[in-house]
Amino acid sequence: MEEGGTGGCRMKIVADRAVCVGAGMCVMTAPEVFDQGDDGLVVTLIEEVAAGRLDAVRRSVALCPSKALRVLDD
Numbered sequence: 001m002e003e004g005g006t007g008g009c010r011m012k013i014v015a016d017r018a019v020c021v022g023a024g025m026c027v028m029t030a031p032e033v034f035d036q037g038d039d040g041l042v043v044t045l046i047e048e049v050a051a052g053r054l055d056a057v058r059r060s061v062a063l064c065p066s067k068a069l070r071v072l073d074d
């Protein structure tokens with residue numbers, strides 16, 4: 001599969017730090033997209049996901065134990 005892609009749709013990542021419990025599943029699953037701040041809570045490194053990274057991001061959304069992550073259609 002091609003990484004990046006130009007003509008595809010772009011998805012926006014929304015991470016709710018008020019809900020995040022700092023489990024780090026998202027960081028382990030998609031380290032190029034998510035990080036954890038000094039407080040242990042999620043930090044998004046990019047706002048829009050290219051098509052090639054969607055699978056990893058969707059996996060992170062599914063694995064997040066506090067349901068703090070969402071992917072929105074642009």
Ligand code: SF4
Nearest residue numbers: 020021023024026064
């Ligand atoms: S997986 Fe969910 S709870 Fe864990 S750090 Fe990521 S957003 Fe926070």
